[in-house]
Amino acid sequence: MSTLKLSLLLSLVLGITACSQFGAFEDRRREPGTEYVYVGASKPGAPALCYNPLWESDAGLLEKADALCKQNDAATKAELIRKDYFTCRLFVPSKAYYKCVAEE
Secondary structure (H helix, E strand, O other): HHHHHHHHHHHHHHHHOOOOOOOOOOOOOHHHHHHHOEEEEOOOOEEEEEEEEOOOOHHHHHHHHHHHHHHHHEEEEEEEEEEEEEOOOOOOEEEEEEEEEEOO
């Protein structure tokens, strides 16, 4: 393989990974030009997390969802509703849906 081909391949791989987020994240973003309109599956009382099941454990996801629930109401905790596969991004293809319920 020539040096030019190798450098092009390396540039392509670095470009793809540079635009990717590998860690779990909340599927919610703000609509441009608006103050409070959010798009995405996550809502204040029902967080949705995109993740990669190879890198994230269920306990780690629950901790992140708990933190999101406590941001909205300190007396709540997260409860898993369902998981979907191949509904998020390329490197984080899975999505876990939670709902915030009152702590006992």
